[in-house]
Amino acid sequence: MTVSTLRRLTGDEKHAPSAHSTLDVIRVLYERVLRITPETADEPDRDRFLLSKGHGPAAYYAVLADRGFIPEDWLDRMGQWNSPLGTHPDRVLIPGVEAGTGSLGHGLGLAVGVALGLRAQGYLQTRTFVLLGDAELDEGSNHEAIAYAAALPLPLTAIVIDNRSATHGWPGGIPARFPGWTVSLVDGHDHDEIERGLLVRTGKPHLIVAAVEPKWS
Amino acid sequence: MRETFVAATTALLDEDPRTALVLADISADVFAPALRKHPDRALNVGIREQLMVGVGGGLAMTGMRPYLHSYAPFLVDRAYEQIKLDLGHQDTGAVLVSIGGSYDSAASGYTHHSPGDVALLDTLEGWTVLVPGHHDEVPAMLREAARHDDRVYIRLGLQENTRAYPDGGKLRVLKRGGPLVVAVGPMLDPVLAATADLDVTVAYTNTPRPLDTEGMRLLAEGEVIVVEPYLAGTSARLVSEALSGLPHRALHLGVGRAEIRDYGTWEDHARAHGLDAAGLRRSLRAFLGGGA
Numbered sequence: 041m042t043v044s045t046l047r048r049l050t051g052d053e054k055h056a057p058s059a060h061s062t063l064d065v066i067r068v069l070y071e072r073v074l075r076i077t078p079e080t081a082d083e084p085d086r087d088r089f090l091l092s093k094g095h096g097p098a099a100y101y102a103v104l105a106d107r108g109f110i111p112e113d114w115l116d117r118m119g120q121w122n123s124p125l126g127t128h129p130d131r132v133l134i135p136g137v138e139a140g141t142g143s144l145g146h147g148l149g150l151a152v153g154v155a156l157g158l159r160a161q162g163y164l165q166t167r168t169f170v171l172l173g174d175a176e177l178d179e180g181s182n183h184e185a186i187a188y189a190a191a192l193p194l195p196l197t198a199i200v201i202d203n204r205s206a207t208h209g210w211p212g213g214i215p216a217r218f219p220g221w222t223v224s225l226v227d228g229h230d231h232d233e234i235e236r237g238l239l240v241r242t243g244k245p246h247l248i249v250a251a252v253e254p255k256w257s
Numbered sequence: 258m259r260e261t262f263v264a265a266t267t268a269l270l271d272e273d274p275r276t277a278l279v280l281a282d283i284s285a286d287v288f289a290p291a292l293r294k295h296p297d298r299a300l301n302v303g304i305r306e307q308l309m310v311g312v313g314g315g316l317a318m319t320g321m322r323p324y325l326h327s328y329a330p331f332l333v334d335r336a337y338e339q340i341k342l343d344l345g346h347q348d349t350g351a352v353l354v355s356i357g358g359s360y361d362s363a364a365s366g367y368t369h370h371s372p373g374d375v376a377l378l379d380t381l382e383g384w385t386v387l388v389p390g391h392h393d394e395v396p397a398m399l400r401e402a403a404r405h406d407d408r409v410y411i412r413l414g415l416q417e418n419t420r421a422y423p424d425g426g427k428l429r430v431l432k433r434g435g436p437l438v439v440a441v442g443p444m445l446d447p448v449l450a451a452t453a454d455l456d457v458t459v460a461y462t463n464t465p466r467p468l469d470t471e472g473m474r475l476l477a478e479g480e481v482i483v484v485e486p487y488l489a490g491t492s493a494r495l496v497s498e499a500l501s502g503l504p505h506r507a508l509h510l511g512v513g514r515a516e517i518r519d520y521g522t523w524e525d526h527a528r529a530h531g532l533d534a535a536g537l538r539r540s541l542r543a544f545l546g547g548g549a
Contacts, residue, residue, distance in 0.1 A: 130346075131347060149311020149315070150311050153318070156277075156298075157315060157318070160298040160316075161274075181311070181339075184303075188312075
């Protein structure tokens with residue numbers, strides 16, 4: 041259903057590979073893991089999902105429409121004047137969107153703050169997830185958040201979609217850039233593998249590297 | 258002022274569970290008791306200013322009220338995009354409290370100067386900017402900021418006036434006469450000294466944003482001089498808007514754009530930028546001519 045919904049979206053073909061690479065992870069998050077519905081979208085103890093990789097949010101919008109957060113007919117006008125759906129998501133305009141992103145390297149720091157705020161308020165069962173791209177890891181701000189989350193340690197889950205689009209790659213592997221984190225390596229299209237990774241709770245920050253086909257393949 | 262800030266913020270942490278403090282190593286020593294007492298919401302992220310603001314944005318997204326603190330060049334200049342996006346674009350707020358604005362870190366050189374912090378925030382929407390002229394003005398600013406979720410910048414300085422004016426939110430007239438001289442924060446004492454025998458009106462404010470444009474329009478009678486402790490001309494646009502339609506001449510005094518490659522003290526730099534009493538007097542007399 042989401043795939044057909046995704047096809048409905050036009051206007052951001054430049055980011056189509058980014059959107060398609062994230063689709064399965066976002067589907068598994070919303071269909072199997074996140075404790076959030078349109079009715080609980082403002083509850084303080086809801087699970088949080090932040091799309092740090094704001095590029096290519098078509099998959100995100102498609103899932104939000106499928107899950108009833110936004111009307112499906114919004115999808116027909118992405119990026120147009122008077123549309124709430126831009127080619128980067130805006131939390132002020134879109135129900136269910138936790139963070140307005142687009143400029144890379146912001147979501148992980150925000151997610152650390154969200155997880156800390158939830159913990160400080162006693163929402164210990166509430167989980168925080170943030171999705172990044174492997175190229176987005178080039179932004180240095182991510183590494184401030186990666187190191188701090190490990191130092192605390194802070195139990196949040198970061199999913200990195202690895203479509204091998206980082207300009208200089210990640211010699212030694214992406215997990216090597218997350219010292220102190222626990223790690224799951226999953227097939228980014230295998231829903232059961234993705235779910236197993238998302239359900240890991242170790243008391244430490246957890247990294248899921250979701251491998252998909254190379255962006256330039 | 259820093260000591261007052263530490264005491265007042267520590268008290269807020271004790272009193273209000275919504276209050277959070279995020280540091281990037283700066284002042285962690287003086288906040289050590291608070292960091293120990295409230296480890297869940299008094300946080301030191303290390304020397305990571307981008308993260309400090311990002312964490313503040315995330316905390317605010319969960320309903321907390323974060324206070325972020327560092328030297329102005331690191332808190333504002335370095336983390337500008339996080340301030341723009343992790344706070345403003347998310348439609349959340351925080352209280353940013355800086356030290357080291359302009360040339361307070363004189364001996365450290367230009368890497369530690371920030372004359373442009375208020376100008377940078379002026380590019381963004383919805384910031385209240387508070388520039389206390391005396392440490393006794395600080396606690397009320399911090400406490401008022403705890404009562405809402407808006408975006409607030411409090412600029413603490415080494416330079417202080419001899420007395421506090423807690424009612425400095427609007428333009429407060431301290432001397433009545435001819436042309437209007439507006440002194441922002443710690444600029445008041447040097448302005449009063451510079452104008453002791455000049456026929457001018459002197460008004461003080463510790464709240465340059467939102468600027469009391471209504472008060473300015475009422476007080477200005479053709480000539481207005483604004484003296485700010487940061488980049489000269491930062492308020493020029495607002496003054497122009499305030500006096501729109503009124504024939505007027507304006508002079509904007511503040512820190513110059515040219516980098517002064519020297520060290521010393523804040524007093525040395527104030528003198529070099531013409532912001533000591535003697536320098537201000539020269540500028541005022543040149544602008545006002547023999548009539549003042």
